[in-house]
Amino acid sequence: MSKLSFPCTACGQCCKKVNLSEQTDYLNRGDGTCRHFDDNSLLCTIYEYRPLICRVEDYYEKHLSHLYEWDGFVKMNLEVCEQLKDGK
Numbered sequence: 001m002s003k004l005s006f007p008c009t010a011c012g013q014c015c016k017k018v019n020l021s022e023q024t025d026y027l028n029r030g031d032g033t034c035r036h037f038d039d040n041s042l043l044c045t046i047y048e049y050r051p052l053i054c055r056v057e058d059y060y061e062k063h064l065s066h067l068y069e070w071d072g073f074v075k076m077n078l079e080v081c082e083q084l085k086d087g088k
Contacts, residue, residue: 003070006056008076012042013084023053 018024019032029035036046044050053076060073068076 006074008056009081010042010079011085012037015044017057017084048079 005008015034015037017032018027018034026035027036030036033039034044036044036050038045042079044054053063056077060070064073
């Protein structure tokens with residue numbers, strides 16, 4: 001049975017706060033935002049070639065599938081998404 005894709009809404013909040021994680025801080029352009037994030041379109045300028053950490057399904061399969069079930073992983077990530085949207 002194949003799993004559903006991660007339900008990303010493309011709000012850009014995780015891209016605007018790459019400085020909050022040591023795994024993504026190297027992408028920081030100096031203001032906490034990813035250097036590949038386009039402020040006008042709210043899209044990634046290197047989407048097809050984005051780092052593994054930015055590819056939710058691929059990162060999960062490579063690093064986390066032995067620790068979490070997909071549904072639990074999605075739930076955790078959606079909770080973080082809501083915290084980022086709320087400015088927490």
